[in-house]
Amino acid sequence: MSLTKKRKVAQTKVDNNKAYSLKEASTLVKEINCTKFDSSVDVHIRLGVDPKKADQAIRGTVTLPHGTGKTKRVLVLCTPDKEADAKAAGADYVGLDEFITKIEGGWVDVDVIVATPAVMPKIGKLGKVLGPRNLMPNPKTGTVTNDVAAAVNEVKGGKIAFKVDKAGIIHASVGRVSFSSEKIAANAQEFLNAIVKAKPSTAKGTYLKSIYMASTMSPGISIDTKSFMN
Numbered sequence: 001m002s003l004t005k006k007r008k009v010a011q012t013k014v015d016n017n018k019a020y021s022l023k024e025a026s027t028l029v030k031e032i033n034c035t036k037f038d039s040s041v042d043v044h045i046r047l048g049v050d051p052k053k054a055d056q057a058i059r060g061t062v063t064l065p066h067g068t069g070k071t072k073r074v075l076v077l078c079t080p081d082k083e084a085d086a087k088a089a090g091a092d093y094v095g096l097d098e099f100i101t102k103i104e105g106g107w108v109d110v111d112v113i114v115a116t117p118a119v120m121p122k123i124g125k126l127g128k129v130l131g132p133r134n135l136m137p138n139p140k141t142g143t144v145t146n147d148v149a150a151a152v153n154e155v156k157g158g159k160i161a162f163k164v165d166k167a168g169i170i171h172a173s174v175g176r177v178s179f180s181s182e183k184i185a186a187n188a189q190e191f192l193n194a195i196v197k198a199k200p201s202t203a204k205g206t207y208l209k210s211i212y213m214a215s216t217m218s219p220g221i222s223i224d225t226k227s228f229m230n
Helices: 005-012 022-031 080-089 097-104 117-133 148-156 181-197
Strands: 040-047 059-063 074-077 093-095 112-115 159-163 169-176 208-215 221-223
Touching: 022 181, 022 208, 022 221, 040 181, 059 181, 074 080, 074 097, 074 117, 074 148, 080 093, 080 148, 093 097, 097 117, 112 117, 112 148, 159 169, 159 181, 169 181, 181 208
Parallel strands: 074 093, 074 112
Antiparallel strands: 040 169, 040 208, 059 159, 208 221
């Protein structure tokens, strides 16, 4: 695939032999953006863990101080007594049986699903549809709870979930290129702090193998890993 002129210019601004500081990367990612839309700014971390081992299959949540810049669509699956709370908190969809039927039919037009513990037995059968899309409610990510209002508020306020993939990599969006470099850096710092805190005691060798920041369709910017482990 041939590169566009903007992409070629962007590549000349990134030194592939340099590991940038988080502050430098957060400034540079705005300069090399080559899309006309408000691109997502993503961080990709390669970890020195074995995801096949249960105690090293890292997952968790973190609330970004400046949000993601994206309005997340939230579905709350709950009993009727919780529906008013979910709607008042700003959930986009609220219900149970009708949405279970829709999901079984292939509908997954949401970003986050919150569920109460009481309805989880009904939702279990949706694992094959929701699991691969990382949409299955889970107590570890705060999406299985009786306090549905708090869960919805957290998601709408910038809470994101992360999970290591089979290759030992964690990907997350930490903002948009329209954000100031300071906001991008602050969000990325919070996310990286959460990853460092999640380090399993059984992980041996180098934990943070590499960190890259990139906007949609831009070159990746290597970030120095040493400062985070210190």
